[in-house]
Amino acid sequence: DTGVSQDPRHKITKRGQNVTFRCDPISEHNRLYWYRQTLGQGPEFLTYFQNEAQLEKSRLLSDRFSAERPKGSFSTLEIQRTEQGDSAMYLCASSFGLARDEQFFGPGTRLTVL
Amino acid sequence: GQQVMQIPQYQHVQEGEDFTTYCNSSTTLSNIQWYKQRPGGHPVFLIQLVKSGEVKKQKRLTFQFGEAKKNSSLHITATQTTDVGTYFCAGVGSGNTGKLIFGQGTTLQVKP
Numbered sequence: 001d002t003g004v005s006q007d008p009r010h011k012i013t014k015r016g017q018n019v020t021f022r023c024d025p026i027s028e029h030n031r032l033y034w035y036r037q038t039l040g041q042g043p044e045f046l047t048y049f050q051n052e053a054q055l056e057k058s059r060l061l062s063d064r065f066s067a068e069r070p071k072g073s074f075s076t077l078e079i080q081r082t083e084q085g086d087s088a089m090y091l092c093a094s095s096f097g098l099a100r101d102e103q104f105f106g107p108g109t110r111l112t113v114l
Numbered sequence: 115g116q117q118v119m120q121i122p123q124y125q126h127v128q129e130g131e132d133f134t135t136y137c138n139s140s141t142t143l144s145n146i147q148w149y150k151q152r153p154g155g156h157p158v159f160l161i162q163l164v165k166s167g168e169v170k171k172q173k174r175l176t177f178q179f180g181e182a183k184k185n186s187s188l189h190i191t192a193t194q195t196t197d198v199g200t201y202f203c204a205g206v207g208s209g210n211t212g213k214l215i216f217g218q219g220t221t222l223q224v225k226p
Contacts, residue, residue, distance in 0.1 A: 031212060042120075042202050042216030043157065056211045091156060099212035100145050102159040 002026060004106035006092050012112045013082055020078045021109045025094030032075050033103060034067055035091040036060070043091055049075060082113045116141050118205050120217030128225050133190040135220035137203035145206050146186045147214065148177060152199040160188075160201075193224045 035043035051072035069075040093103040117140040145164040149157035163179035176189045200221045204214035
């Protein structure tokens with residue numbers, strides 16, 4: 001399967017713990033996006049990478065959140081000191097080089113904070 | 115900030131009936147994309163509309179982009195059980211990031 005992959009698919013953690021998610025985009029895609037989706041809502045944009053450069057971060061992304069894409073390939077999203085409000089599906093998407101290109105979404109990581 | 119509203123939130127139809135979901139943006143959009151998310155799945159790209167007044171068809175699905183490029187609709191003719199899922203419109207944000215501003219989605223249930 002050469003689509004977008006995410007790991008883990010599910011994560012249950014206790015409040016205050018740190019968690020890290022990984023996204024492997026489609027190999028030839030330059031653009032990588034992270035979104036967060038809660039039940040009954042559409043995905044909300046979190047951050048965007050063009051190759052290894054993080055070019056935009058949403059105001060939703062508090063200082064407890066950090067994302068990296070060190071070599072312009074896979075990306076990680078870390079949440080420090082998790083809170084119950086962080087419980088959501090975290091989706092990664094990738095696309096080719098243009099802003100208008102369709103985005104290919106991964107299966108997501110479902111985070112539950114107890 | 116830019117907002118995209120979508121109605122209705124839910125729609126239950128009998129198989130064979132038609133279905134329409136509507137999308138409105140608070141600002142003029144450069145283009146709009148539509149995605150489908152099956153229960154338990156992730157969003158999958160359906161189509162992109164770019165031009166004012168554009169109409170595109172995919173089999174039983176018809177997509178329209180308003181003349182003012184602030185609204186859009188998806189119409190499904192003669193629904194089938196395979197159409198079940200949540201349909202999202204997404205405006206492409208300003209600037210060059212390509213970030214998507216999603217509507218809340220319309221969840222379609224089809225009774226056989």
